[in-house]
Amino acid sequence: MDKSEATRQLRALNARFIHNFVTNDVPSHDAITHADFTYVSSEGVRRGRNEYLRRWATGFDPDVIIYWDYRDEHIGVFGNIGLVWSVNKHVIVEAGKEVIGMTGYTDTYLLEDGAWKCIQAQLVPMAPDNYPSDATIVRRYIRGVKYESIESLNLVP
Numbered sequence: 156m157d158k159s160e161a162t163r164q165l166r167a168l169n170a171r172f173i174h175n176f177v178t179n180d181v182p183s184h185d186a187i188t189h190a191d192f193t194y195v196s197s198e199g200v201r202r203g204r205n206e207y208l209r210r211w212a213t214g215f216d217p218d219v220i221i222y223w224d225y226r227d228e229h230i231g232v233f234g235n236i237g238l239v240w241s242v243n244k245h246v247i248v249e250a251g252k253e254v255i256g257m258t259g260y261t262d263t264y265l266l267e268d269g270a271w272k273c274i275q276a277q278l279v280p281m282a283p284d285n286y287p288s289d290a291t292i293v294r295r296y297i298r299g300v301k302y303e304s305i306e307s308l309n310l311v312p
Contacts, residue, residue, distance in 0.1 A: 161271075165239055165271060166230060169239045184208065188273050192275065215299065226293055229241070235267070258280060
């Protein structure tokens, strides 16, 4: 597979990965994770595939996480290894107030038998000085629904 096709496929997988999270879609996510998948949280906690997928079913609550996007997407292809680097911005409502943050992630994919499977997802907290700009947004969700434009939208009821 040439690099441009691999990049196209990994970009589509990243969009699917994020959509799976926002919609709590375990079957779709199960299909793109490798049997030996490992998750590493921003706190350094490691979880195997089964526990990770179990948590995936309820990981996104649109009443709590009222805004979610991914941005600053970069994709690297190194033979049969693909790396997807990106950042998520979230707005969480806590005690009626918006709390804004960003988390960087690296998802590592392995090309096996003609299909890319995620073998590791690792998160890292982002310091505000390193937040990528809104100009790098790839896709955004409001209360779990994909939006193309969110200008002048009041997020907190």
